[in-house]
Structure formats: structure tokens, C-alpha cells
Amino acid sequence: MKEPKKYKSALQEKEGVTPPEHTDQHAISKIQKKRRVQPSTDALIQGIFNGDMASLSRAITLIESQQIEHSKQANEIIRACLPKANASVRIGITGVPGVGKSTFIEAFGKHLTNGGKKVAVLAVDPSSSISKGSILGDKTRMEELVKDPNAFIRPSPSGNSLGGVARKTRETIILCEATGFDTILIETVGVGQSETAVHSMVDFFLLLKLAGAGDELQGIKRGIIEMADAIVINKADGENIKPAKLAKVEFNRALHLYPEKQSKWQPKVSLCSALHNEGIIEVWNMVEEFVKLTKKNGVFESHRHEQNKFWLIQTIEDRLKNDFFNRKDVKKEMQEQIQLIEAHKTTPFAAAEYLLGLN
């Protein structure tokens, strides 16, 4: 459990806060004082516009907070940031645990910052509130990126609903973009639902795979393959090179079975070894090619419009359902109606009418 601590101190460093365990009593009270004096909303907005990562961090904390006062402040900041947002490329990165996501993001992120990019790394992991941050938890594999002044790393917001986590992440993207980050990487786990959420907030969706793990066909979540703009076979080094090349052929064939994407982009398969920093440039070239194509044919912009509409509708539908099914009377009568259905005394449709008619 040493790594999360290390990561925390790295974050605190960025926020200008010295870790308490390394300080004397005087320093601690200084920190406590600092913590009490919360910067104003305007100060945070200004900080964000000046590219200040400490302000960004604090504003994201407001987004993640459960307190109503914080939510209000967060909404003000988001609204102010909106006109400065949107000028980035948003890339989703997924893959099963063990595929080397962190190592890939470290290598990929470093390649980008070396090229003058400003990179924000976020995560969507609805389970993280239970597992206490399985995603972006192991910062030892992002050692370089954590220290990089042109990179900002933020673990998944906690929350028990995917909708809530997704919303916080979408809002965080806006703040990151307003802070000047031009490349947003959003990491997620390979479990299905969270991929769909991430896919709905990125421009480019990248699936990391392994060769020779017997999962070329087996265990592939078809829906995820279908979403992918690129499949990158990681750990293609040493003895792995041959199976990786075979897997590439296999995946290329699989990708061609899907209907043409609206973007006219033909998803690609490439090999890389994040550990040895090989094949990383190729992945970025692919992203650039994609952005060029879709900005030219208008899909880049229209895709973002569709995503906005998707989140609008999704948020409304979730709330309508939550509000209804959490009503005390509905909860109580629902159980009774289900029993009547099972006793063949009513139909699901008649029961639905009855429940909808409750006042």
C-alpha cells in the first residue's frame, strides 16, 4: 500500500501542499490554515484560465463533492470554463487488467508531452468506491508522467452509479480543457458498461489487447471491439512478437466484419511494447490521421453534438426513473403487484398502469 501514498503526495506537491507526515507541528497548522481558507470561485476560475493545476484540482474536488454549496460553486466554474473548452482530442483507453494500461499511458503520455502537448489523464471506474481505486491506483507505472509539469493525472471519481461517475468525468474534461490541456486520455476497465460511457465522451476509442493470452477470439466483448477505432496489441516484444503479429491479422479480419463507421474511419490494428517504448509513435500517428479525416468530413464535430444529446437524454431518463422507482408508495405497491403477477392475477402491463396511476 505504499504506492497510493506516494501518488497522493505527488498530487499534493502539485497543489503546493507538503505532505503532513514529513513536517513539524508548525507546518501542519500552516497546512490546516491553508485548507480552511478556500479560494473563491472567481479565483479558481482565474487560476484555471492561467493554467494553474492546483486550481484545477480544487475545482474538480468541488465537482466530486456531495455538498450542495460545492455543487453550486462547481456549476459556476463549469459554466465559466465552457467557452474555453472543447479544443482538445479526447481519447478513451480500455483493456482488461494486466494488459498494461498504466505502462501504455505513461509511454504514450510522455511521447505527447515531449512533443509539446499538455496531457490530462482521467479515469472512469464506477467500482472504485468499493475497490478503493483499482484504476490509476498504481502510480509506480506512471512515475515519469506524475512528475511531468505538462501532465495532470486524476483518479476516477467515486460514486455508486456509473451515471454519476460519468457526469463528474464529463465535467472534469471541461475544466481540464479550459486549463489548457489539449489531449485528454480517459482510462477505463474492460467490463462493458463503463466502456459504453467512456465511448460516449471521447473522440477516439482505443482498445488495448494482449496476444498469446488465448483471448484473440475468446472473451472478446464483441460490443467493445465494435466501438474501437484502434486495437493496440501491447507487450509485443521478445517471444511475444510472433503471436502478436498473428493476433494482428486475426483482429484485422474481425474488424473488417463490422459495417463501415459513420466517421468513414476504418479501425486499425497496431503492435506496441509500452515497456520498451516501441510502437507508441505509431499509435499517436493513427490518432492524428483520424482527427484529420473526421475534422475534414465534419464527423468530429457532429459526433460531439450527438454525444451532448446522448448525455442530455440519458441524464433526464435516469432521473425520471430514479424519481419514480424510489417513491415510497411505488416501492411498496411494486412488491404487491409483482406478487399478483406471479399469482396470475394481473399482467405486467395492467400492473404498470396501476403503478403509474398512483398519486
Next chain:
Amino acid sequence: MKEPKKYKSALQEKEGVTPPEHTDQHAISKIQKKRRVQPSTDALIQGIFNGDMASLSRAITLIESQQIEHSKQANEIIRACLPKANASVRIGITGVPGVGKSTFIEAFGKHLTNGGKKVAVLAVDPSSSISKGSILGDKTRMEELVKDPNAFIRPSPSGNSLGGVARKTRETIILCEATGFDTILIETVGVGQSETAVHSMVDFFLLLKLAGAGDELQGIKRGIIEMADAIVINKADGENIKPAKLAKVEFNRALHLYPEKQSKWQPKVSLCSALHNEGIIEVWNMVEEFVKLTKKNGVFESHRHEQNKFWLIQTIEDRLKNDFFNRKDVKKEMQEQIQLIEAHKTTPFAAAEYLLGLN
């Protein structure tokens, strides 16, 4: 356009109505008189309990009617039928156009009625209101079954929403079962959404495929394969036998890639030639084996319970959404909010809050 007419008259025949085109003036006025005098709700219920297909037909017409008075009558009949329903095996049959669904149902249905079964054939085709019954339209391929006194065939109810069509079909199943039909076949087209609906109302889901049509892998809707309890490769005759056998191997492999079903049933692949009446018995044996297994392990019953809950929740959710999004004020303000989002003046989440707050 000769077939639908022919089919219609076959139906009318069952309802005891002679087609008007073959009758003189006296007969026509007799029919008109018959039509004016609608049997009472009680008479229809009694008719259904006595196994009278004309009563069944009339009751289904009430389910399909848009008139409030008819809906009330229908609901009364359904409620009365509920205790007599549920004692059947419900089988969903899907496949792309041209796969031979009608021919298969004819052969399969005849095999069942010859064995003493009473077979009802229904359809779910939400597009049928536009295409005027592409499904179960071509009765020339069900010539025998249409005339069979132990078979009842009813085309898809019309409707512009899948939810509406599905509801009418679910209610029709109840009436068919109360009339004494012990095997319900529900046909649908291979287009995705309607499969999911049919899958949610049957015990056993059968996918018809062709071999050698280049669609062993290409064009397979993965989700549908995943739903299938059996894949039956039709037209496995003549020169088609070899490719059909190859396809069988291919599909068997594909089926093994999916996780074990809750029912513990391992989906099977079999060959048939509906036209030559070959391989039909094997399909029915498969269904019987499935029913035996799932009745023993309790999944048959629990699956139906889950389906009931699914339709209860689904119906409520659909209504909540419809009611909200069809509100005049919501419709109007929705457009404005979408424009504000595109102008980067609000977020989808803030817009959702705003719309939900309208009164």
C-alpha cells in the same frame, strides 16, 4: 398480391365468415348483421375456454383495437384468461428474410399438430404497419397449417412502436394459452430490436440460418447468436449439405465462446430442410430436452418470472419517457437547450436539470 387475400379468407373461414367476394347480396347483409352484433365479453371468454378460435380471433381484435371501449373489454378478457394461461411452451423463431421461416414453421407446426399438439403462430414485426405485413404475409408457404384445425395463425399486430406491438403479442399469448394452445411459435424478422423483444417473451429462442450464403461469420448479429438456444441451418439439402455441415461446425465453435447460460442449457446447432421435411423432428426433440432440463432445475419458471418483471419495468419506463418528452413545454425548451449546449453556454447536465425543473 394474391396471397394476403387468400390468407384473409382462410382466417375469416375460421371465424365462420364466408368471404364476401364469393357471396350474393343476401349473404353479405347476413355478414354485416353478424358484424354489428358483437358477442359480449362473457360470451368471448366462454368461447375461449371452450377452445373456440372465432372467439379467440375476436378477442385478439379487441386487444389490437385503438378504441378505449375495446381496450376495457380486452383487459377483462385477459384477466379472466390469466389463470388458464401459462401452460405452454413458447418458442421464438427468427432469421433474415429468405432463410425460409414460413416453410420451417409450416413443417414444424405440422409435425407438432400431427403429434397431437395445438399450435398458435404469432408474429412480432413493428414495421408491418408500413410494409403491410411482410411477416406471415406469404401464407402460400403455410398452406397446410392455415387449414389445420389444431393450428391458429395470426399476423403481427400493427403499431409504430415495438413496445406496443410487443405488449399486444404478450397479451395474445395469454388468450391463445387459455384457448388451449400448448405450443406458441412467435416469428420475428432478423433486425435486432424485435429479437430482443421476442426473446423476452419466449422460453426457447431459435435462430434459423443458411449455409453457404457467406454469412457464417459475416453479418451475424452477435447479440442474436448469444440469445439463441438453438441455431438451425435450413435448406440443408442437395448441394447445400456440405456447406451446411461446415457451417454447423463453425457455429458450434462460435456458440462455445459464450459464457454458460443461466439455464445450464448448452445451445445446439442442427441441420434441416424444411422444404423436404428433414431434420424437423430433431428440432422438436431439442426443445423437449430443453424444457425437461429447465423445468427440472427451476429455470423455466424463474425465467418467466424475470420476463414478467422485465415487461413491468419496461412498460413503466417507456411511459415515463413518453409522458415527459411529449410534453409541449419540454419539446419547445428542449430545442433551445440543445442550441445552448452547442453554443457552449450550458452542459448537457445543466440542461437536463433545467428541463426536469419545468412545470
